[in-house]
Amino acid sequence: QKEVEQNSGPLSVPEGAIASLNCTYSDRGSQSFFWYRQYSGKSPELIMFIYSNGDKEDGRFTAQLNKASQYVSLLIRDSQPSDSATYLCAVKGTSYDKVIFGPGTSLSVIP
């Protein structure tokens, strides 16, 4: 059973702080890793993907991947109230394997 786990929320951070979201996965053959943001009542929106070990930065977002530890994280710098949402970690194996979603972490950024 392939599993993806995320730190249980809700996570609250003050505006301007760094929010750290963590995800672990069980399948060592996983190749692709994604972070989705989902606002209440909306569908998931892709915000980051990462394939290689190390860091990948996009604006205020940084994804970090450590395949040896089977760990992927998302850092949000200078958190804004508009970042308040549920963040879903997703993991995929080979190109035609399905994506496994984690349970999500709810983030609340307090003004």
Next chain:
Amino acid sequence: SAVISQKPSRDICQRGTSLTIQCQVDSQVTMMFWYRQQPGQSLTLIATANQGSEATYESGFVIDKFPISRPNLTFSTLTVSNMSPEDSSIYLCSAWGTGGTDTQYFGPGTRLTVL
């Protein structure tokens, strides 16, 4: 990327009836998926919609309850049959993006309430 639309956006249905949800992608895509998301929960994959063959269902989901069609590379339907209040949920269509990417995009969802 892929732009995905769904119809209807929401519906309220009576127990025992069926509802068909339509999903349209703005470009030809290889893989299309149907998910269910119950309030406060993560995404649960119902099935993979295969073009030209039967859908591949996940454990706990069966074709008689959730028949799926995929007549071409841009369109799919999901039917929720013989509905009960337990089927009240958001149903999401999803597809891989084009251009060789394996990133997955989602439609806006269909919010279903069964009375």
